[in-house]
Amino acid sequence: MKIYIILNDSVPYDTDLGLKKFKHLTQISHCFTNTSVISMLTGKMPSDLEEGGIGYHTQFENKTNGIVDYSWKDQLLISQLSKAGWDINFHNSAWFYLTICDDPFIKKSHSLPCKLDEEADFKAKKQYTKVLGSPEFYAKEKAFIEKIQSDKSKKNQFYFIKNCQYHQALIAKTDTNKAVDNIKQVLSYFNFDEPNTLFWIFSDHSDFTKIDKLCQAPSFLTDVYVRGNNYKINLFGNNRINIDEFNSIIKRENIHFTRIFFVEDARCDIDPLNSTTAVACKFNGSDELEQVSYFKPENKYYGFKYNLVSKKIFPCRPDSELAQAVKRRFSWIKL
Numbered sequence: 001m002k003i004y005i006i007l008n009d010s011v012p013y014d015t016d017l018g019l020k021k022f023k024h025l026t027q028i029s030h031c032f033t034n035t036s037v038i039s040m041l042t043g044k045m046p047s048d049l050e051e052g053g054i055g056y057h058t059q060f061e062n063k064t065n066g067i068v069d070y071s072w073k074d075q076l077l078i079s080q081l082s083k084a085g086w087d088i089n090f091h092n093s094a095w096f097y098l099t100i101c102d103d104p105f106i107k108k109s110h111s112l113p114c115k116l117d118e119e120a121d122f123k124a125k126k127q128y129t130k131v132l133g134s135p136e137f138y139a140k141e142k143a144f145i146e147k148i149q150s151d152k153s154k155k156n157q158f159y160f161i162k163n164c165q166y167h168q169a170l171i172a173k174t175d176t177n178k179a180v181d182n183i184k185q186v187l188s189y190f191n192f193d194e195p196n197t198l199f200w201i202f203s204d205h206s207d208f209t210k211i212d213k214l215c216q217a218p219s220f221l222t223d224v225y226v227r228g229n230n231y232k233i234n235l236f237g238n239n240r241i242n243i244d245e246f247n248s249i250i251k252r253e254n255i256h257f258t259r260i261f262f263v264e265d266a267r268c269d270i271d272p273l274n275s276t277t278a279v280a281c282k283f284n285g286s287d288e289l290e291q292v293s294y295f296k297p298e299n300k301y302y303g304f305k306y307n308l309v310s311k312k313i314f315p316c317r318p319d320s321e322l323a324q325a326v327k328r329r330f331s332w333i334k335l
């Protein structure tokens with residue numbers, strides 16, 4: 001059995017990646033990579049794990065001998081799969097070892113022209129943008145994907161693969177359409193018919209340059225493309241999930257599909273250690289998403305309606321059901 005988790009960092013909601021024969025889900029994520037991936041791999045909201053939530057700098061307060069060492073790391077799906085005998089593989093994901101978990105069971109790889117332990121430093125160099133557009137990088141990606149897919153070992157394999165092209169295009173202010181093409185290029189190397197596999201291809205948040213302090217939609221709206229080959233996952237006919245439900249789906253636990261979805265976020269310029277914003281949202285029919293954002297520094301609720309067709313958002317009176325739901329969900333909301 002192989003599980004492939006492929007993260008397309010920052011790729012906006014409703015971007016066509018040309019994936020056919022996949023079930024398409026709308027996923028309510030969080031608003032930065034760490035919180036989204038942590039919720040995904042633990043089944044919890046950030047403030048269920050760390051009092052007050054997880055900010056951009058919370059990792060710095062949770063290190064042992066310079067290595068990230070969260071007290072809840074045993075709750076990560078990868079820790080549990082590793083204990084159950086799975087191989088855990090991460091590719092192009094140095095951020096994960098630096099900020100979420102760097103336990104020795106993780107097998108690391110990347111396709112950059114540098115040593116394994118230089119990945120994060122290389123990504124900070126100007127040269128990185130150029131490398132992500134180079135034929136050499138894609139030749140290495142192709143060889144890597146062919147190698148892992150042809151591996152016939154009996155051991156169960158978990159792969160987490162990060163596509164950074166869109167995220168990097170936003171940082172370097174280069175062409176995002178080209179970044180999407182490059183991601184499609186990587187995806188084209190996969191044989192999605194490989195037996196005994198689960199493919200889970202997703203984005204962790206929308207364009208991060210547009211995410212505001214109230215986390216207005218579509219900042220947390222993302223796409224998931226899921227496909228199981230001889231691997232049945234019961235999605236109960238739903239096509240919308242909260243990101244913390246992924247864990248339960250993989251563990252085949254019962255999911256209590258709420259029709260109210262939750263988001264938790266910490267804007268770094270406001271509070272680098274704690275959550276600043278919580279969102280409850282619901283879909284009104286197929287065209288509208290209604291959200292209530294609680295903004296902690298002002299101890300105040302804001303209401304918005306986002307039109308999924310026109311992709312425009314309008315302020316409105318905060319819906320009382322959503323306001324009550326977000327208050328019940330997060331103990332740090334005092335209003």
Ligand SMILES: [Zn+2]
Pocket residue numbers: 009010032033034167204205
């Ligand atoms: Zn991200």
